[in-house]
Amino acid sequence: MYDNYFRQLTAKMPLTDDERALIQSFLSVKKIRRKQYLLQEGDVCKVVAFVEKGALRSYTVDNEGKEHVLQFALEGWFISDLYSFLTGEVSVYTIEAIDDSELVLINQPAHEELLKRSPSYQAYMLQLITGAYIALQRRVTSTISLSPEERYRDLVALYPNIVQRVPQHMIASYLGLTPETLSRIRRRLADE
Amino acid sequence: MYDNYFRQLTAKMPLTDDERALIQSFLSVKKIRRKQYLLQEGDVCKVVAFVEKGALRSYTVDNEGKEHVLQFALEGWFISDLYSFLTGEVSVYTIEAIDDSELVLINQPAHEELLKRSPSYQAYMLQLITGAYIALQRRVTSTISLSPEERYRDLVALYPNIVQRVPQHMIASYLGLTPETLSRIRRRLADE
DNA sequence: CGTTTGCTTGAATTCTGTCAAAGCAGGTGG
DNA sequence: CCACCTGCTTTGACAGAATTCAAGCAAACG
Known part of the structure; x- marks a missing residue:
C-alpha cells in the first residue's frame, strides 16, 4: 500500500528501518472515488495526500460559480492546501478526485509529531514545501508571460x-x- | 543598519544575544540605486535580500521583450529567486531597484552555515519559505479567478x-x- | 528649457468569451 | 442488440473586452 510513497521518500532521503516503521505508523490509506472530495471550500485542510494511484485536482470557485483549476496531481504527486494545512485557516480550495484513487494520508497532529521525532521527515518536508513553491513559481511565470x-x-x-x-x-x-x-x-x- | 531586519526576526523568533551576534556576522549590507540590478536573468541568484529601505521588483522578460512583474518588495519584505538560490540553477528573473534602496543580504554559503549552526535561523527560514509559498498561492488564486x-x-x-x-x-x-x-x-x- | 518618463485618450483591430447547436463516444436499460 | 441518455468536445455567429498604434499632455530631470 505504501510502496510508491516510500520509494519516493527513500529516493531523496535514506531511511533506517526503524525510521521507516515510525513514519509508516503515522500514515493512513484512503480510497476515494471519482468526483468525491478530499477537501471542500470552507473546511480546514487536515491532510497532505500522496497519490498512490489515480488523479486529483484542486480548484477555486469564483463568485460567478466558475471553477478555476490550481493544480493536478497524478501518481507520485502530492496534493493539499499547504496554507490551510499549516496555518489551520479555512481553505478557499476544493480538492476532488478525477478518477478513482488511492491515497496515502498524513494528518496535522501526526505531521507535528513526526517533525519533532524524525529528522529525515523534517528534511523531507522542507524539500516538499520547496518543491511546491518551485512548482507554483513556474505556474505563475507561465501564466503571466506566455x-x-x-x-x-x-x-x-x-x-x-x-x-x-x-x-x-x-x-x-x-x-x-x-x-x-x-x-x-x-x-x-x-x-x- | 540591521535594525529592521532583527526587529522582524525577533518578532517571530526570540534570540539570545549570542545567536543574534552569530547571525549578524553572516549578513552584509548593500546600497543599490534606482534601476540597478540585484539579479540578472541568466545568472544564479546568490543572495536573499531583506529590504531595509526602498523598493524592488522581480520580473521576467518574454520573447517579445515585454516585462512581466512577479513580485514587489518594499521595506520589511524579502526578495530573491528562492528557486535559483536553493538549487543553484540560473534564474529567469531579473531583480531591479525601483528606488534607491538599502538591503541586508545573506549569501548561499552563509545561509548553509547558519542553517547548521542556528536552530532559530533554521526555523525562521522554514517560516520564510512557507510565507513565500503562501504569498505565491494568493497571487495565483487572484490571477486565475478574478x-x-x-x-x-x-x-x-x-x-x-x-x-x-x-x-x-x-x-x-x-x-x-x-x-x-x-x-x-x-x-x-x-x-x- | 529641451528631453525624458509616465499617464491618459481615441480609434481600429484582434482575440476571447458567450450562447446555441450539433457531433461523438461510452454506458445503461429495455 | 439497439435505442437512448449523458458527458464532453467541436463549431459557428456574435458581442464584448483587451491590445495595439498613435498622439497629446503633465511632471520630473538634467
Whole structure:
C-alpha cells in the first residue's frame, strides 16, 4: 500500500528501518472515488495526500460559480492546501478526485509529531514545501508571460500524462481559458 | 543598519544575544540605486535580500521583450529567486531597484552555515519559505479567478503602499494588463 | 528649457468569451 | 442488440473586452 510513497521518500532521503516503521505508523490509506472530495471550500485542510494511484485536482470557485483549476496531481504527486494545512485557516480550495484513487494520508497532529521525532521527515518536508513553491513559481511565470497557445504547449511538453488523462475542459480551466477557446487552439496546432 | 531586519526576526523568533551576534556576522549590507540590478536573468541568484529601505521588483522578460512583474518588495519584505538560490540553477528573473534602496543580504554559503549552526535561523527560514509559498498561492488564486478590475481592487486593498509608490505601468504588468487598460480601469473606478 | 518618463485618450483591430447547436463516444436499460 | 441518455468536445455567429498604434499632455530631470 505504501510502496510508491516510500520509494519516493527513500529516493531523496535514506531511511533506517526503524525510521521507516515510525513514519509508516503515522500514515493512513484512503480510497476515494471519482468526483468525491478530499477537501471542500470552507473546511480546514487536515491532510497532505500522496497519490498512490489515480488523479486529483484542486480548484477555486469564483463568485460567478466558475471553477478555476490550481493544480493536478497524478501518481507520485502530492496534493493539499499547504496554507490551510499549516496555518489551520479555512481553505478557499476544493480538492476532488478525477478518477478513482488511492491515497496515502498524513494528518496535522501526526505531521507535528513526526517533525519533532524524525529528522529525515523534517528534511523531507522542507524539500516538499520547496518543491511546491518551485512548482507554483513556474505556474505563475507561465501564466503571466506566455500566450494561451504557448501555455498549452508548455503544459503538453512538461506534463504529457496530464493532457492525456484529464478532461479537456479542466485543462482549459487550468490554463485560464474557456473549453471552446482551448478546442480552437488545439485545432490550430493540429492544422500544421 | 540591521535594525529592521532583527526587529522582524525577533518578532517571530526570540534570540539570545549570542545567536543574534552569530547571525549578524553572516549578513552584509548593500546600497543599490534606482534601476540597478540585484539579479540578472541568466545568472544564479546568490543572495536573499531583506529590504531595509526602498523598493524592488522581480520580473521576467518574454520573447517579445515585454516585462512581466512577479513580485514587489518594499521595506520589511524579502526578495530573491528562492528557486535559483536553493538549487543553484540560473534564474529567469531579473531583480531591479525601483528606488534607491538599502538591503541586508545573506549569501548561499552563509545561509548553509547558519542553517547548521542556528536552530532559530533554521526555523525562521522554514517560516520564510512557507510565507513565500503562501504569498505565491494568493497571487495565483487572484490571477486565475478574478477579473482585471477585481485584481486591481484586491491589490489596492491588500498593498495600498505599493500602489502609491510604484509606477502605474509596473502595477499593470503585475496584474497582467497593458498600461492603457489599467488606466481605463482606474478611470471607471474613479467615475463612481 | 529641451528631453525624458509616465499617464491618459481615441480609434481600429484582434482575440476571447458567450450562447446555441450539433457531433461523438461510452454506458445503461429495455 | 439497439435505442437512448449523458458527458464532453467541436463549431459557428456574435458581442464584448483587451491590445495595439498613435498622439497629446503633465511632471520630473538634467
